[in-house]
Amino acid sequence: MTDPHETARVLNGLVQTCKDGEEGFRTCAKAVLSPPLQQMLEARAEECAAAAEKLQGMVMELGDVPEEHTSTGGDMHRRWINFKALITGQNEKAILDECERGEDAAMHNYEKALDEALPPAVREVVQMQYAGVIRNHGQMRALKDSGRI
Template identity: 50%
Template sequence: MARDVTTVLNDLIETCKDGEYGFRQAAQDAHDPELKTLFSRRAADCAAGAAQLQEQVASLGDEPEESGTAAGVLHRGWIGLKTAVAGRTDLAILEECERGEDVAKSRYQAALQEDLPPQLLALVQLQYEGVIRNHDQVRELRDRMRAHA
């Protein structure tokens, strides 16, 4: 059972790392100072989430993931390509961040369907709620920016 649990947790660590890198890139590329601050905070939140999960994997006696996924690397590359082509607009950055959070939501939803011990299930649920808040905040900002475009 520990291998299955650590596999689930390591998948979520990769998801958190993808979010951290994606939000860090978004913070660098954003023009609006408020968005830069928001994206920097979200990157820090994702890093903290990954660290929490890494601690849990280590406590189970397994080796925690240290980096994101190959898809995340492509996603981050796509952020750069899309924002370059789109003139690096804040709207384009928000759209890509929302897409990244859609992926995170689906990965957390899948993890919540796994047979995790109660304390780990509670941690994953708490982090999932944070992903939902991030997603909804990014979507709201994107919608507001679209309305003013």
């Protein structure tokens, strides 16, 4: 993919993914009772925000307009998290299930982006961010499966 507009399109899709992650982690942080878990989820939200900002800068460098919003699917998922928190009484395992599900979607989106013929510098950033998504996913699963929650 040598067309800068196509590269920007792929990056903008990942910007939405990152913004969905940011808002999703913030929603989950508000839905749990444990202060350490809230802090950890807020930290993940900040990482997602930083990732989105990095991608937005890359889109601007390509001469395109960066995405600023979350996706409709992400909005629906956050509403589901709020509903699930309400009906489960803020069950932290159930909330972490939703965090993990959100990271499943993010992994899929990053994998799709990495299937594209991205310029080497762009691919390097996308691969680094993808590694972070994999880490987040593993952390959510480990917390959920640890039995400490």
